[in-house]
Amino acid sequence: MMEYIGATGAPVTFDPVPIQEGIDFHFILGFAIDANISGNAQNGKFSPYWAETLTPDSVAAIKARHSNVKVLASLAGWSLQDKVIRWYDPTDPHLWISNAFSSLKSLETTYHLDGIDIDYEIFHTQSNYTTFAFCIGELITLLKNQSVISIATIAPYHLTVVPYIELFKDYNNVIDYVNHQFYTDKVLTPLLYLDDYKIRAVQFDKNKLLPSYEVNGRGIQGHAFFATLSLLEQNGFQVNGVMIYSADASIAAANNFYYERKSQDFLLNTTHV
Numbered sequence: 001m002m003e004y005i006g007a008t009g010a011p012v013t014f015d016p017v018p019i020q021e022g023i024d025f026h027f028i029l030g031f032a033i034d035a036n037i038s039g040n041a042q043n044g045k046f047s048p049y050w051a052e053t054l055t056p057d058s059v060a061a062i063k064a065r066h067s068n069v070k071v072l073a074s075l076a077g078w079s080l081q082d083k084v085i086r087w088y089d090p091t092d093p094h095l096w097i098s099n100a101f102s103s104l105k106s107l108e109t110t111y112h113l114d115g116i117d118i119d120y121e122i123f124h125t126q127s128n129y130t131t132f133a134f135c136i137g138e139l140i141t142l143l144k145n146q147s148v149i150s151i152a153t154i155a156p157y158h159l160t161v162v163p164y165i166e167l168f169k170d171y172n173n174v175i176d177y178v179n180h181q182f183y184t185d186k187v188l189t190p191l192l193y194l195d196d197y198k199i200r201a202v203q204f205d206k207n208k209l210l211p212s213y214e215v216n217g218r219g220i221q222g223h224a225f226f227a228t229l230s231l232l233e234q235n236g237f238q239v240n241g242v243m244i245y246s247a248d249a250s251i252a253a254a255n256n257f258y259y260e261r262k263s264q265d266f267l268l269n270t271t272h273v
């Protein structure tokens with residue numbers, strides 16, 4: 001289970017989110033950004049911009065309470081206040097990787113984190129993205145090699161699959177899960193979701209791909225999402241997890257975390273796998 005948290009800036013906490021035994025539950029903090037507070041790139045020096053309520057102590061506390069919880073920092077996201085965050089090609093890729101490694105090592109240690117998620121969403125062009133795969137792939141490799149992180153995920157969406165396919169092709173050995181943002185594909189029925197899933201499963205790896213859901217957002221909504229999970233399994237896909245965007249929306253929706261509960265019920269129900 002993967003759930004983004006902290007990206008809206010609302011004072012959210014981990015505490016109300018239901019976490020079931022027997023599920024590897026990953027909170028993904030949105031976002032750590034290679035930018036200063038004015039939104040200017042810092043050559044690989046990442047700073048935390050998730051909700052200030054998600055403190056190092058609160059991460060330690062939720063992990064102490066649930067041994068099955070892991071917490072990741074997601075890199076980049078869409079924007080910092082009104083400044084959009086783009087992938088830019090650093091003039092010295094090795095320096096960028098070194099800066100990113102040091103700043104993320106410090107962040108992972110301070111916040112007791114277990115991994116990173118890659119969520120760069122804006123590229124200069126779709127066909128000429130140059131150093132993204134190299135910089136990010138080498139960064140993940142180094143963070144894993146030095147045991148700074150144990151898990152790495154990527155979050156492509158339909159307009160960014162090209163650079164992410166290149167990253168995944170060269171570095172899939174250090175990438176654990178693909179949190180494809182199916183909701184941005186805006187498929188509204190289980191059958192269309194299945195068709196889309198088949199495409200993403202070929203672009204990435206069907207065993208690492210996770211179906212995803214945006215609470216009160218784009219794409220398939222409500223019970224149809226769970227019908228989709230069953231349909232995926234009937235078509236030979238093993239549903240190894242679910243990504244939900246986001247805890248902030250579920251807290252605001254005050255629906256008693258319907259999608260989080262039902263997703264975990266689905267994943268724990270072994271009668272259909």
Ligand SMILES: *[C@@H]1O[C@H](CO)[C@@H](O)[C@H](O)[C@H]1NC(C)=O
Pocket residue numbers: 036037038039040041
């Ligand atoms: C942000 O970075 C830019 C460029 O590095 C710099 O000119 C600016 O003063 C910085 N702003 C803050 C608030 O540190």
Ligand SMILES: *[C@@H]1O[C@H](CO)[C@@H](O)[C@H](O)[C@H]1NC(C)=O
Pocket residue numbers: 144145146147
């Ligand atoms: C880190 O990289 C070195 C050199 O390639 C390798 O020998 C070592 O086994 C790696 N360690 C881990 C934990 O991956």
Ligand SMILES: *[C@@H]1O[C@H](CO)[C@@H](O)[C@H](O)[C@H]1NC(C)=O
Pocket residue numbers: 230265269270271272
């Ligand atoms: C588990 O899945 C099966 C098959 O889809 C379903 O019939 C059953 O009701 C589910 N059990 C629970 C506890 O959700």
